[in-house]
């Protein structure tokens with residue numbers, strides 16, 4: 001049985017990833033924060049594709065009870081531990097650095113970096129023995145390029161790349177692979193209302209924004225044996241914007 005735990009699976013990339021992995025035989029643990037309706041919709045669609053799904057609610061802006069909540073969730077539901085963790089949930093809260101207060105910086109770091117650290121640590125301890133396991137971290141081009149008004153977001157996404165490499169090194173011998181995706185601009189709720197984005201489009205070699213499904217397909221590849229010799233890597237999926 002293949003089981004994936006996906007954070008922020010009630011919308012956008014997380015939802016699309018849940019549906020894509022379900023179509024490829026994964027049962028899904030749908031993590032969500034506040035958007036219960038979105039999570040229920042994901043659950044319905046996963047089950048329509050013939051796979052099992054479970055809902056896991058937790059606000060990732062405070063990780064103090066996260067490990068205990070995970071312990072209880074797996075005990076109460078009597079399900080085995082997954083072999084895939086997708087750290088997808090993320091937020092941005094933009095303003096020029098001189099105007100950014102500590103709470104604004106902290107909240108983004110907590111959801112985007114601290115929570116993936118706690119989740120990765122917990123799952124590395126609990127991934128089933130002998131089972132090939134994967135962690136996929138959803139980073140951003142902002143983590144490589146920086147971005148005006150996004151000191152907090154860019155720092156969190158750059159930090160996620162360091163986390164990816166360190167966890168990859170520490171866990172390679174145990175058969176746990178850890179990779180990251182640097183997502184370009186993708187049409188989801190997250191980018192709604194960001195004014196300067198249209199100016200970015202002409203700078204993208206492919207001259208368009210991405211679709212959630214184009215990220216989900218790469219996640220599916222990283223979750224499969226087709227990528228069995230890859231760990232510690234960052235894949236840019238951004239229409240050709242970053243070429244490193």
Ligand SMILES: NC(=O)c1ccc[n+]([C@@H]2O[C@H](COP(=O)([O-])OP(=O)(O)OC[C@H]3O[C@@H](n4cnc5c(N)ncnc54)[C@H](O)[C@@H]3O)[C@@H](O)[C@H]2O)c1
Pocket residue numbers: 007008009010011012013014032033034035058059060061088089090091111138139140141182183184185186187188189190191
């Ligand atoms: N859309 C883009 O252009 C883009 C670009 C680069 C990176 N990303 C990254 O992709 C990931 C998914 O974003 P998306 O574009 O699908 O946007 P989205 O807003 O639809 O998804 C973000 C998800 O994170 C969850 N979340 C946010 N705060 C949470 C909290 N405190 N507790 C629990 N869950 C919380 C939300 O409920 C939501 O499901 C994010 O990590 C984002 O940074 C997106």
